[in-house]
Amino acid sequence: MxxxxxxxxxxxWDVEDERFWQSAGNRNANIxxxxxxxxxxxxxxxxxxxxxxxxxxxxxxxGAYLIPEIFAIQIExxxxxxxxxxxAVYFASxxxxxxxxxxxxxxxxxx
Numbered sequence: 001m002x003x004x005x006x007x008x009x010x011x012x013w014d015v016e017d018e019r020f021w022q023s024a025g026n027r028n029a030n031i032x033x034x035x036x037x038x039x040x041x042x043x044x045x046x047x048x049x050x051x052x053x054x055x056x057x058x059x060x061x062x063g064a065y066l067i068p069e070i071f072a073i074q075i076e077x078x079x080x081x082x083x084x085x086x087x088a089v090y091f092a093s094x095x096x097x098x099x100x101x102x103x104x105x106x107x108x109x110x111x
Contacts, residue, residue, distance in 0.1 A: 014020045040053050067087070074083040101109050 037053075037056070040056060041049055044052050070083050070086070071080060074080045101107055
């Protein structure tokens with residue numbers, strides 16, 4: 001990584017501080033979006049680009065709403081660790097479904 005890029009990386013990630021988002025946080029979030037979304041067009045063939053992009057957009061929209069809401073509920077209940085365990089179980093189940101339908105030998109949908 002060049003020093004020019006490294007110089008733009010924030011040293012402290014205080015996401016609760018409004019100044020963080022006004023300076024480096026918002027810029028880094030936008031860079032991540034501009035890098036990851038166009039890669040869908042490069043990674044997937046024409047038949048799969050649309051559905052994958054739609055699924056990615058829907059997941060991002062629900063995640064951006066649900067994850068903070070779930071954390072807020074669990075923090076109020078004094079048990080935020082339950083939210084983390086719940087997310088871990090959800091992501092593990094997504095990996096299992098992906099493996100079952102796409103990645104295992106003789107799967108129904110070769111990926």
